[in-house]
Amino acid sequence: MIRRIHHINFIVKDLDKALLTYRVMFGEPVAGAEVLPRRGVKLARFKIGETWLILVQPLGEDGVPAQYLKQHGEGFFLLSCQVDDVSKAAGKISNSGIGVLDSQPRQGLDDWQVMDLNADDLFGVNFQLVESAD
Amino acid sequence: MIRRIHHINFIVKDLDKALLTYRVMFGEPVAGAEVLPRRGVKLARFKIGETWLILVQPLGEDGVPAQYLKQHGEGFFLLSCQVDDVSKAAGKISNSGIGVLDSQPRQGLDDWQVMDLNADDLFGVNFQLVESAD
Numbered sequence: 001m002i003r004r005i006h007h008i009n010f011i012v013k014d015l016d017k018a019l020l021t022y023r024v025m026f027g028e029p030v031a032g033a034e035v036l037p038r039r040g041v042k043l044a045r046f047k048i049g050e051t052w053l054i055l056v057q058p059l060g061e062d063g064v065p066a067q068y069l070k071q072h073g074e075g076f077f078l079l080s081c082q083v084d085d086v087s088k089a090a091g092k093i094s095n096s097g098i099g100v101l102d103s104q105p106r107q108g109l110d111d112w113q114v115m116d117l118n119a120d121d122l123f124g125v126n127f128q129l130v131e132s133a134d
Numbered sequence: 135m136i137r138r139i140h141h142i143n144f145i146v147k148d149l150d151k152a153l154l155t156y157r158v159m160f161g162e163p164v165a166g167a168e169v170l171p172r173r174g175v176k177l178a179r180f181k182i183g184e185t186w187l188i189l190v191q192p193l194g195e196d197g198v199p200a201q202y203l204k205q206h207g208e209g210f211f212l213l214s215c216q217v218d219d220v221s222k223a224a225g226k227i228s229n230s231g232i233g234v235l236d237s238q239p240r241q242g243l244d245d246w247q248v249m250d251l252n253a254d255d256l257f258g259v260n261f262q263l264v265e266s267a268d
Contacts, residue, residue, distance in 0.1 A: 002160060004183030005139060008213070012257045021256060024230040025215070026136060048215070049138030050184055055257075075258030076210035079142070081159070081182070096158040122155060123146045123189075124209030 001089055006082035006112075006130045007045070007052035011069045015042055015057040022046070022055060029055075036109065041065050045109075068126075078126035080114065086131035090115045093129075098122065105131070135223055140216035140246075140264045141179075141186035145203045149176055149191040156180070156189060163189075170243065175199050179243075212260035214248065220265035224249045227263070232256065239265070 012018040015033060022029075029044035036043060040063035045054040056077060058066035068077055083089035090100045099118030108114045108130065117127040146152040149167060156163075156178075163178035170177060174197035179188040190211060192200035202211055217223035224234045233252030242248045242264065251261040 002182055005142070005185045005187075008139070008142075010257065010259055018257050021232065024227060024232060025256075025261070048136055051139045053139075073258055075253075076213075079210075093158060098155065098158060119209075122159075123144065123152050124207055125144055127159070 001083055001092070002081040003084070004082050005051045005079060006132065007054055007080045009054045009056050009077040009080070010075060011065055011072075011077045012055050012057050012074050013069065015044060015055055018055050018057075019044055026053065034109070035059075038107070039063055039065065043109075078116070078128050080128035080130045083129050083131060086113050086115050086129050089129050090117075093117065110134075135217055135226070136215040137218070138216050139185045139213060140266065141188055141214045143188045143190050143211040143214070144209060145199055145206075145211045146189050146191050146208050147203065149178060149189055152189050152191075153178055160187065168243070169193075172241070173197055173199060177243075212250075212262050214262035214264045217263050217265060220247050220249050220263050223263050224251075227251065244268075 026046040029046055033042055033044050040059050041056045043054055043056045045052050056065050058069050086105050094100045098121045101116040105113035105115050111133055113131045115129045119126045160180040163180055167176055167178050174193050175190045177188055177190045179186050190199050192203050220239050228234045232255045235250040239247035239249050245267055247265045249263045253260045
């Protein structure tokens with residue numbers, strides 16, 4: 001069902017500061033800094049092999065990333081797995097007793113259609129399903 | 135410098151219980167349960183695209199994984215990045231001001247030669263470098 005690790009998100013307080021260090025490891029981010037207003041964040045992403053590594057800075061107090069930063073501090077935020085059909089995969093997973101937090105897919109970056117799973121059912125890990133052409 | 139996300143480790147309290155759920159998402163683990171005595175853990179791994187996803191259960195109170203579980207609870211533990219030459223990569227990273235916790239490579243699973251980086255220098259993420267034929 002899962003094709004690949006599509007992206008991994010880390011939460012940082014200060015994107016510019018984090019980039020100074022992450023450039024040492026991963027070179028230049030692919031598209032510079034981007035803003036995703038409906039999520040209340042700015043971000044930068046690196047392509048590592050077949051996986052996007054994304055640094056996410058919350059821009060205010062609202063939204064899931066901001067709440068996560070408040071509760072957990074900086075660090076790992078979520079791991080998104082690519083599937084062919086995100087609604088179908090979420091239905092199958094839900095039927096197996098793993099909670100799906102979104103009732104329908106929401107729009108991520110680019111063409112990404114994402115649905116979040118319940119970390120409480122997955123031993124503390126924020127998993128996400130994503131459908132995307134790339 | 136980084137070729138791919140080689141493996142991602144999650145810490146769980148009870149591997150058998152976690153596997154019941156993770157099988158829904160990822161199918162059967164590749165080699166069943168394995169034990170890595172020098173790390174004080176048992177584990178199971180899935181291959182997701184080009185990346186290993188590894189569930190790690192500490193077997194006692196000692197060792198880094200056990201300490202991590204105690205401090206942080208279950209969830210994301212570390213992200214390991216494949217490089218061609220782990221000592222050379224660690225040297226370069228260290229020269230850029232990111233701390234390297236191991237003075238020389240240590241043996242992981244299979245032929246993996248790993249060196250851990252200081253999460254305090256990487257905004258709360260446990261990164262690792264790994265040299266491996268696959």
